[in-house]
Structures are given as structure tokens and as C-alpha cells.
Amino acid sequence: xxxxxxxxxxxxxxxxxxxxxxxxVVIASNSIKTAKHPKFEDYLDELHKxxxxxxxxxxxxxxxxxxxxxxxxxxxxxxMIEECANLIWETPIALSKMVSEKFGIPCAxxxxxxxxxxxxxxxxxxxxxxxxxxxxxxxxxxSGIVINGQVVYGHDGFAGxxxxxxxxxxxxxxxxxxxxxxxxxxxxxxxxARTAREFLEIxxxxxxxxxxxIEDITSKDVYDAAMSGDKLAKEVFDYTGKILGEAxxxxxxxxxxxxxxxxxxxAKAGELILKPIREAMDKNMLSVFKGKPKVLLSELKEADAxxxxxxxxxxxxx
Amino acid sequence: xxxxxxxxxxxxxxxxxxxxxxxxVVIASNSIKTAKHPKFEDYLDELHKxxxxxxxxxxxxxxxxxxxxxxxxxxxxxxMIEECANLIWETPIALSKMVSEKFGIPCAxxxxxxxxxxxxxxxxxxxxxxxxxxxxxxxxxxSGIVINGQVVYGHDGFAGxxxxxxxxxxxxxxxxxxxxxxxxxxxxxxxxARTAREFLEIxxxxxxxxxxxIEDITSKDVYDAAMSGDKLAKEVFDYTGKILGEAxxxxxxxxxxxxxxxxxxxAKAGELILKPIREAMDKNMLSVFKGKPKVLLSELKEADAxxxxxxxxxxxxx
Numbered sequence: 060x061x062x063x064x065x066x067x068x069x070x071x072x073x074x075x076x077x078x079x080x081x082x083x084v085v086i087a088s089n090s091i092k093t094a095k096h097p098k099f100e101d102y103l104d105e106l107h108k109x110x111x112x113x114x115x116x117x118x119x120x121x122x123x124x125x126x127x128x129x130x131x132x133x134x135x136x137x138x139m140i141e142e143c144a145n146l147i148w149e150t151p152i153a154l155s156k157m158v159s160e161k162f163g164i165p166c167a168x169x170x171x172x173x174x175x176x177x178x179x180x181x182x183x184x185x186x187x188x189x190x191x192x193x194x195x196x197x198x199x200x201x202s203g204i205v206i207n208g209q210v211v212y213g214h215d216g217f218a219g220x221x222x223x224x225x226x227x228x229x230x231x232x233x234x235x236x237x238x239x240x241x242x243x244x245x246x247x248x249x250x251x252a253r254t255a256r257e258f259l260e261i262x263x264x265x266x267x268x269x270x271x272x273i274e275d276i277t278s279k280d281v282y283d284a285a286m287s288g289d290k291l292a293k294e295v296f297d298y299t300g301k302i303l304g305e306a307x308x309x310x311x312x313x314x315x316x317x318x319x320x321x322x323x324x325x326a327k328a329g330e331l332i333l334k335p336i337r338e339a340m341d342k343n344m345l346s347v348f349k350g351k352p353k354v355l356l357s358e359l360k361e362a363d364a365x366x367x368x369x370x371x372x373x374x375x376x377x
Numbered sequence: 378x379x380x381x382x383x384x385x386x387x388x389x390x391x392x393x394x395x396x397x398x399x400x401x402v403v404i405a406s407n408s409i410k411t412a413k414h415p416k417f418e419d420y421l422d423e424l425h426k427x428x429x430x431x432x433x434x435x436x437x438x439x440x441x442x443x444x445x446x447x448x449x450x451x452x453x454x455x456x457m458i459e460e461c462a463n464l465i466w467e468t469p470i471a472l473s474k475m476v477s478e479k480f481g482i483p484c485a486x487x488x489x490x491x492x493x494x495x496x497x498x499x500x501x502x503x504x505x506x507x508x509x510x511x512x513x514x515x516x517x518x519x520s521g522i523v524i525n526g527q528v529v530y531g532h533d534g535f536a537g538x539x540x541x542x543x544x545x546x547x548x549x550x551x552x553x554x555x556x557x558x559x560x561x562x563x564x565x566x567x568x569x570a571r572t573a574r575e576f577l578e579i580x581x582x583x584x585x586x587x588x589x590x591i592e593d594i595t596s597k598d599v600y601d602a603a604m605s606g607d608k609l610a611k612e613v614f615d616y617t618g619k620i621l622g623e624a625x626x627x628x629x630x631x632x633x634x635x636x637x638x639x640x641x642x643x644a645k646a647g648e649l650i651l652k653p654i655r656e657a658m659d660k661n662m663l664s665v666f667k668g669k670p671k672v673l674l675s676e677l678k679e680a681d682a683x684x685x686x687x688x689x690x691x692x693x694x695x
Binding site (some may be wrong): 173217238343347 | 447450459478507508522524527528529531532533534535536537538539541542543544546549553554556623627628630631632633634635663664665666669670
């Protein structure tokens with residue numbers, strides 16, 4: 060059996076790719092700009108050229124078992140990118156087919172959050188778990204759900220969009236999806252910044268965040284302020300964690316996971332966000348599940364996570 | 378291979394059991410009172426005696442492949458009834474072990490809603506489906522979730538309690554589970570009666586329901602009034618279906634089912650409840666899932682459903 064897989068993470072800005080072995084060691088990696096080529100064919104040419112350069116430099120020609128790709132809005136069943144606001148190319152794109160033909164290597168694709176879940180199950184905090192839910196807290200809120208050891212793709216290949224559970228039926232925040240009140244409008248990095256702005260406008264307490272231009276506040280600013288002891292900034296994380304914990308209690312009645320794995324930029328806030336999450340879960344949990352689901356931080360290194368997650372899928376490619 | 382299974386449905390009032398063949402034909406069935414014996418051992422003696430009488434009368438001795446049991450709060454993994462407000466016996470009860478020892482036949486157990494889902498998948502509206510969600514609308518709201526052709530039991534065996542998704546965070550109705558705002562406080566038969574009482578108190582329109590003692594109103598009364606053209610009674614179903622449809626749109630982002638199968642007493646309301654469910658789903662659905670999940674009524678005959686569902690599990694017993 061060939062000893063390596065190629066993992067490719069296609070993000071809106073960068074495409075990161077790496078050669079990974081069966082134990083999850085990233086042998087070598089590199090990246091290209093995703094949005095440089097208006098046509099997908101030209102992007103694929105460059106990706107192929109650069110990936111082959113990396114493969115040759117690491118003596119891995121004919122040693123790649125499969126290619127795994129994580130990309131937004133990608134369908135595991137069809138191998139297509141169906142439509143995607145974050146990518147500049149014309150859709151649909153027959154991603155899996157085109158990549159495997161270009162490289163002459165089998166390829167499997169899924170969305171980025173599912174790729175992260177597969178990576179976590181294969182190499183990270185979910186090793187040995189058969190039932191868990193990965194929650195990615197970045198620009199949006201993504202999720203990868205694993206039940207009976209399998210990623211949940213659903214009937215159409217798009218299951219696991221937990222960022223779009225509606226947590227406020229009335230007067231909820233406008234979401235990029237066109238609806239209102241979605242979880243991700245509150246619990247993403249963007250949501251944290253929105254909450255901070257709301258708090259600063261509505262409330263009167265002093266806060267170091269008032270020294271910043273209100274429209275420019277980021278979740279990182281809120282984090283820094285909270286770590287310096289700013290009370291209002293801490294309450295922004297309390298509010299965020301409470302909404303997420305309430306939603307996670309609802310997710311628990313669905314699939315009763317062994318653990319939730321928290322991943323992505325906001326996960327760096329650590330106990331600032333984990334504590335209110337755990338409190339809200341406990342307060343809102345149906346009694347039969349009380350105290351059962353663990354809340355863990357991802358164990359994948361941030362820099363490697365995307366490539367590792369995508370690469371793990373490469374072992375399934377056929 | 379032995380040609381029959383024995384299906385047993387243990388309800389709070391009656392225990393129904395039947396001999397079922399591989400095509401889902403109920404060869405013969407009978408029932409006993411569940412609550413007659415304060416000790417589970419005595420109940421089991423009677424159940425065994427009556428079931429054996431049925432088996433002998435139908436020339437099925439040594440022809441029973443397995444026993445499947447559906448009962449409230451039952452754990453598929455452990456075969457135990459862990460605790461149950463609706464049964465009078467001391468818990469936990471090692472249900473699967475005790476029944477299989479008594480009969481000398483392998484036995485598998487699960488909760489009643491999961492049994493219904495297995496029955497629907499094997500013999501009913503979900504034949505050929507790998508991803509669907511069964512919603513049972515009775516005294517409470519139960520659910521059985523099927524993903525990749527498997528019932529979702531979760532890490533602890535208790536997954537699929539969708540009746541306890543919280544649909545109103547503030548000022549929600551008190552639920553039997555000790556929390557407030559659960560789906561089943563609104564969308565069960567009991568919930569429909571509660572809604573009717575609320576509407577009658579708060580609103581001023583005439584309604585034939587005002588002729589009944591308000592505390593005695595049942596979902597059947599509301600159904601009868603709605604079918605006779607009573608506007609307020611119809612709006613009770615609109616309200617019920619709207620809340621359920623909103624919740625079903627949220628369930629869709631989790632597992633993207635091919636269909637929701639509606640089962641139980643309230644399902645008899647047909648279009649009275651299906652229409653507002655479909656409208657609310659459509660209005661609240663994330664665009665990628667819009668128009669995809671079907672909403673179907675159970676195809677299992679009400680009288681046979683419980684036994685059929687339980688019996689289907691008998692083929693898995695080992």
C-alpha cells in the first residue's frame with residue numbers, strides 16, 4: 060500500500076496542500092493563492108504544478124494513495140462544488156473528477172468542517188470516538204457530525220449545517236444565508252464582534268473597547284480586552300457561550316454525542332468561552348444526558364489542521 | 378431460518394404482542410394489561426404464558442427467530458429499562474436478558490419511537506430510505522432517527538429525543554421533563570389541548586369549543602371542531618404545525634433526511650396539521666435544503682404499528 064496521502068484545503072484566500080503519512084505526520088506542505096485565477100482550470104493547473112513539485116522534492120512520486128480535499132459547499136456524494144459565495148469560479152465544479160484526472164490519483168472531497176471532523180477522529184481529540192460533533196467557530200459556524208463512526212452526509216450530501224440552527228425566532232440577527240436568528244450570527248468570530256458592538260451601544264459601563272472605532276472591533280479585540288480583565292468584554296463571551304451551550308444541549312437530544320470538539324479561531328479563547336458553554340449545557344440539558352457529553356478543544360495544530368483533516372479523507376478515496 | 382418473530386410493545390396501559398412473518402404480516406396478536414402486576418417478574422410470567430399460548434395456537438413453537446420489544450425509556454445497548462415514569466415497576470429492569478432467558482429466544486429492545494422507525498423502514502412509508510426521521514405525535518412527541526440506514530442510538534443509547542428540543546427559550550410551557558419550552562409541550566396531543574385552552578382564554582372569537590368544560594378539552598375535540606369548520610380550532614392546528622415545521626427545518630440542517638414520517642394520534646389530523654408543517658418548513662428552510670425533505674404520514678396500520686415496529690427489531694436479536 061502506498062504510504063502517503065495528499066491533503067488539500069481550499070479556502071477563500073489560500074489553498075494549503077501537504078503530503079501526510081498514515082500516522083498523521085505532515086511530511087511537507089505549501090500553499091497557493093486561491094483567487095489568483097478567474098478560471099478553475101487555470102487554478103487547477105497551478106495547484107497540480109506546485110503539488111507535483113512538492114511530491115517530487117519529497118521523493119513521493121507514485122507513493123500517494125489518494126487525495127482528500129476540504130472545500131466550502133462541497134458535496135461528498137457528487138464530488139462537486141455546487142455553489143459558493145466564497146469562491147470566485149463559476150459553479151458547479153466537478154472538483155473530485157477534475158482533480159483525480161489531473162493527478163491520476165483517486166480523490167475524495169467534502170466540506171471543510173466535515174474534513175476537520177475526519178481529521179479529529181483520525182489524528183486528534185476524537186480518536187477512538189464513534190459519536191461526536193465538531194463545531195468550528197470561525198468567520199461562520201460550521202459543523203461535522205459523526206455517528207456510528209461515520210460522517211453524517213444526509214440524503215443529499217449537505218447535512219451538518221449546525222451554524223444555521225435558528226436560535227432566535229423573533230428579532231434575530233440577519234444571517235448571510237438570507238434568514239434571521241441563525242446560530243452563526245451569534246457564535247462565530249463575526250458574531251462575537253457583533254455582540255460587542257451591540258453591548259457597547261446599548262449599555263453604559265466603561266470598557267476598554269470604547270477606545271476602538273466601533274465598526275472595526277474584531278473578536279480578537281474582544282478577547283484581548285477580556286484577558287486584560289475588561290468586564291464587558293468578558294460578558295460578550297458569556298453571552299456567546301450561553302447561546303452556543305443552549306444549542307449544544309438541543310444537539311445532544313438529537314445524536315447524544317460522546318463529545319463536542321471545538322475548533323477554529325474562537326476556540327483560542329479557551330475557558331473564556333468553554334466555561335459559559337458548559338454552564339449553559341448543564342442548565343439546559345435533558346436529565347438523561349446531564350453531565351454526559353464532554354466539551355473538548357481540538358487537538359489538531361491550527362496550521363496543520365485543515366490539511367490533516369482533508370488528507371484523512373484521502374485514505375477513503377477510490 | 379425460522380420464519381417468524383415475536384413483537385412486543387410495552388405501553389403504560391397495555392402490552393400488545395404478535396407473531397409476525399418476514400413480509401410484515403401479523404399472523405396473530407393479543408394483549409395483556411401492563412400495570413396489573415406490581416412486580417416485573419409476575420408481569421413477565423403472565424406475558425410468557427399468554428405469548429406461548431398464542432405461539433402454540435398458531436403452530437409457531439420453535440419457529441420464532443427472535444423477540445423485539447419496544448418500550449419507553451429503553452436502552453438498545455444495555456437492554457435495560459433505566460427509569461420510567463409511565464411504568465409501575467422498580468427500575469432498572471434487565472428487560473432484554475430476562476425476556477430472552479424466559480422464552481429461550483434472543484431478544485432485542487429499544488424505545489417505542491425507535492421501534493416505530495424500524496417498522497416504518499422495514500414495512501412502511503420509509504421502505505428503501507436510508508435517511509429519515511420518524512416523529513411520533515402522541516401524549517408526548519417521540520422520535521426515531523435513521524441515518525445511513527441505521528437507527529441513531531448515540532453514545533449512551535438514548536439519542537433521538539426530539540420532543541425535548543427547546544422551541545421557546547423564554548416563557549415556554551412547563552414540560553414533564555422538568556424544563557420549559559420543549560417541542561412536546563406544544564406539538565403533542567396534550568400540547569394541542571393546551572394550545573386550545575390558551576386560545577380560548579386569551580382570545581374573544583366565538584368557537585364551538587367554548588361549549589365544552591375548558592379543562593376537559595382534548596386534541597380529539599379540537600380536531601372535531603376544526604373539521605366542522607371552527608376557525609379557532611383550525612388555528613390551533615396552524616399554530617401547532619407552525620412550531621413543528623420550524624423545528625423540522627432545524628432538524629434538517631442536522632441530518633438532511635429524505636423524509637419526515639409523521640406517526641401517532643395527531644397524524645390522523647392529516648392536512649389540518651400537514652399543511653402548516655409544510656408551510657413553516659418551507660419558510661424556515663436553509664436554501665440548500667429547500668423543497669427537499671418530504672413530509673409523509675406513516676403507512677403502518679395504527680393497530681399493528683407498535684407490534685410491527687417492535688417485531689422488526691426481532692430480526693436483529695442475537
